[in-house]
Amino acid sequence: MVVPNHYVHREVNLEDKANFMGSPDLISYARERGWYDPDRDGAFDFSRTYGQPSPKDFSVNTLRRWRGVSLITGKSWDEKGSFPFSVKPGKPLKIEDLTSLLRDHYEGTNYDESDGYKRGNPNTTAQRTICTASTKYGLVAHLREDLPEGTGSLLWLAPGRPDSAFFIPVWFGAPLPEGVGVGGEGTANSYEELLKQHFDGSEILRERHTLAWALQRRWERYLDKAYGERILPFRGLAGEWEGALMRLRSDVEKASWDLCKKDPPAARFLLGVFMEGVLQSWQTKMEGLLAREE
Template sequence: MAQDVMVSMRYKSTSVIVLAIVFLMALVTVPAHACTTVIVGREATANGSVIVGHNEDNAGRRVMTQYVMPRMTYKPGDVIILKNGGTVPHVPVTWSFLWSQTPGDSAADFFVNEWGVMITSNNCAPTKEDDYDTLVARGDITDGGIGYHLRRIVAQRAETAREGLELAIELISTYGYVDDGRSYQIADSREAWFLHVVRGKHYVAQRVPDDTAVVIPNAYIIRQVDLEDTENFRACPDLVEYAIERGWYDPSCGEPFDFAKAYGSVRDDEPQDLKYDPRQWSGQRLLTGKAPDDVPLPFAARPQEKVTVADVMALLRDHYEGTYHDMSADYMISPHWANDPSICMNKTQESFVVELREDTSDLLKAVYWRATGRPCASPYIPWYIGIASVPDGYGWMDPNFGYTLRFEPHASLYDHDPSHAWWVFKDLQSAVDGQYGDVIGQVQREWRAFEERIHLEQPALEQMIHRFEATDEEYAGEFITRYTDSLAREATSIARELTDALLTAELLVEQKTVHLSGSGSISVALLGSEALDVSEISHHDVAIGPAECSPYTWAPAFNGKLVDVNGDGHEDLVMEFSIPALAKLVEIPCYMDIWLRGSTMFCDPIVARMLIEFRP
């Protein structure tokens, strides 16, 4: 017989803790940020390579897929059609490249081509520049301007980072840039550049000194510019004059021209107490071994020791642990929601470290160490530039078809599909996040052992590849493709096992389809078992929602009762959740993973998952 769940004093004490955490999360949540990049010059790395690390951070429900794009040939008269209608003439041959795509996001894709030239970017908006229509009317944006295709064209055509920089500059100067503000990072085995772009035709670029490392969050970091030093700086011809004309810089102030100060702007809703972005501060702290005290922070820092790939991975996993910027209370709250922004954050969709090498074979000149989702809970898997195809489960579309989704992806692309590695690792990070302090150590020990084994195997593996390549280059390529695929399959299998072990409860949901325009409620049964006494759980401590949304916005249970719904002799907690409260969290109607979080009266976390089809 069903009975109402009574909220006793012991439940109230748990609720007080939960409410306090929710209140703290609400206080520390700040406006959206996205992406952190670190570049280490070749004289500052342990093996003489240029190393680029990047966290791709984008809010909302996303999906990423990867491709190997082969070389392509084009006929005279073939053109690239830009988003706003302009055209760029094709070259006869475009290079092959590895491509990580976020369909529908024109500013998130990553490329590294067969020559070992890579390009990624960070949003640096807002700036002081005028809006798109004003610049079109003024002639500073022509033929609709360029945005998405800038990085793709660099990957298709550049054989060196400097050539990629010049290509990007030519495109900006010809068409004008469409977005508010962005920094592109272009690198090869010899050098790396930061290219800061403002909407229109104004830009500045600075080379990374070979013996330093540079960390960029979502802000311009190029300040003083030596326009006569063309080996280390590039800029539009009227960079300073335009700033003077617009009133952004006054030469009589006695201070040197500062690009970031002149062209950049600060979000009105950002806290003003810090004079730096804590991600740049923490990145420099980890590299140099001491907290930087200069304000503004320097463009580059000299690492205290030679930097390894593993060092950059550790930096990209940082949540400010051990510093006053860490608001997670020793992981009592997930750092992804307590520290916003942190280097590894709630919006991190992909993390990678690219090792760009000189004096090695074409198959090995770039290693793309890739982690799906947040790197603190995922492993970095090495993808060599010489692979013929991406690992199983990472790419499920032809790259030419994927290209058609760059601006308008279809809703079914966001369906939860356990055959795709994307959702396997997303499930794991969601299972971890609801009980972060309790389980992250277990997960990281698993991935640490996995990664350390790969690093130990790497020298012998690459010697073997060199031997194969000397006699049969095709076989060497096939071998390295199989090797990469085997590591990816192994990691995916481990991730599935970890997720199954970390889910603390099972759910029974009879309503498999929810209409976003509907009213009423959805009934969810939290199943009791020998291991879980649901009478120790108050529905007041339970909420459901998509993992991509902050848990303090999730739909709370508004009632609950104990009843044995599946006839196994154990009481189950049947709860009701408002459909409108849940629907407002659903960004895209699709087959979605919805997560339940709660706690027992002993503060043991409850984490479970259900799959629901959402329709308009």
Template structure:
């Protein structure tokens, strides 16, 4: 990672980090014509391990003429920058931006400032911006790029996280957001990793991808519209390929072709510029780290297409930019995609010796793995794990909906799942609320707390690993009950909100805020109750029920055959 002493140098093959310090996310766009209810959906799993897991409400604000907006450094994908008081936790100390960004620690030091606008919109913020009050939606995933420089005041001050926040503060549509971010990149410079940012509004979804420039200033970017009726997925690899300058549904930086040609990244005689080949080395981390997830999503939503999980290399054209699903998706279909571990396939992580006796699907990365390396995916490794959509080091996941037939206050809906997608509950939060519950905004991953929503889900997910096949079944039962209940109750709640909105917007917003508080509190009470129940029920590896304590469960016989059990001491004979 960058430290003092590595100023304006372009660092090729930038760093080798574990997933705790390198973003490794999956993100999806579902267009209006591909969704059952006609909403546009953007989803994102923020696979960041134990960095900042707070989801923060940033209020709308008015600013005096001539004001400047600080641009803060981001540690989310590159590690800590102590010189700017930028850390994985806390992501920033900037009380002027939001009350939740006040508190402990030295104030964050800006990399620079840009002119402020008279009024900024309210939005939900995480390690990247999520959704604003006008139903503008963002997702994100980190990609490998040929150059990954650190920040440099005066030359490169923007990373995708701050870009997404600025767009949410100032924009109402995806096209407007892309134009703004592109202009900012070219004016103020881009540092860091390659990035994919899904950007969507009530009508359409776009994909914006960016990479730092080898020129040492500015940056390179492209954007492409997702055809209506189709679904897009990205998983730590650029997904835009050939750039057609005459395509009205494609945008790109003014100097893209010139910079790529001058640095030998693209030869015009070879045909249209291939964005993936031009700015990256192909796949992120190791073979199939990214592509397997793209295959999995496409194979689940469009099995009729017969996509193969096997490709020739990291630059394959086997998977299109987007696909039309065999059946339209609803919000819980998208949640299910993020909960996947390749169940039922040859890559099923709930099976095999590494899954243990109880089908535990998570794998823990260590010093022998290539986790987090965005350098050369063709380097030799002694081994590698399959990388699923749901991972134990996920900090939070969400599915955000923009519903054009409803007012923004009600139409924008964030389904937030804290911690690992397969072991969490997605709780709904409307765009029109005036603040998130404190339990969502206050998280310290270094200190366990029963007052924190994130810790409730993280604790149970970790504890369930002791006897996963048993405990996960009970987790699924409760999460199904809660999520289906939210969907059933929303119809009534939203009718009430719409009625209030027609006569008093402030009362409608207060109602939505209280609804979010109540849903969160009730969910946490149920979740901690389940945790307490499971601690007793499976204490000491036994099955404990009232009146029937200490029932032995043992291990599955097929797993025992893979251990030393068959050759254990069954006789007095020496072996």
């Protein structure tokens, strides 16, 4: 399913309990509010009825959906046509297929206004691509039910704009590395402290220069000064680094799984140590690149 900042649910059949869940007055309420009239509108369409009354036939949101569906299925779609609620991938999707999708700027299509980066930065075009200037992070969830909860719940996180960032592994429940939050010793990598800071960002704003995010922002500003010249070497470097991480990940997860049978806290600690090493490696890599280039 590709959700491009508007509803993609269209047909609704509340009698089909296996495939639909919804308030029993979903349709009657819309009729009471004047949003839906069967005589005027025909069959009930949730997206058209409950969505913003802005053009959905062809917009920057629709274009992102078209691109996502095209990349996932490997098929050509009419960008001005209608799209199903969900699609079947054209092949089994790998992590790198999804990270590539999150980095996409419509390269190779008529909607790449940068013309292969020859006309500037693709993140700032009028088309508002999948990866764009306002994208704060990228996230791919890698969930495996055949592994223990902590080991099987893995997020690949880009700590900034996906086209300009490395994706790094974060396991659910494992100790978070220093640099993902702020605070005193023992709190800067606490899930509870991060949740608190999410709702009260004053401390984050004061100390944000200490975060890994600040280093990522420096790197993005560097790339953007000469995007077409600098992005391709970085993309090759990111591919090598992420590929090595994905190969290491399977060994680390196997060790964690074996340890989890005897000592679950130790298994989580092992994953945390690996994550700490990955973040330190990332910081060293980024600082080295910036020192060489700035």
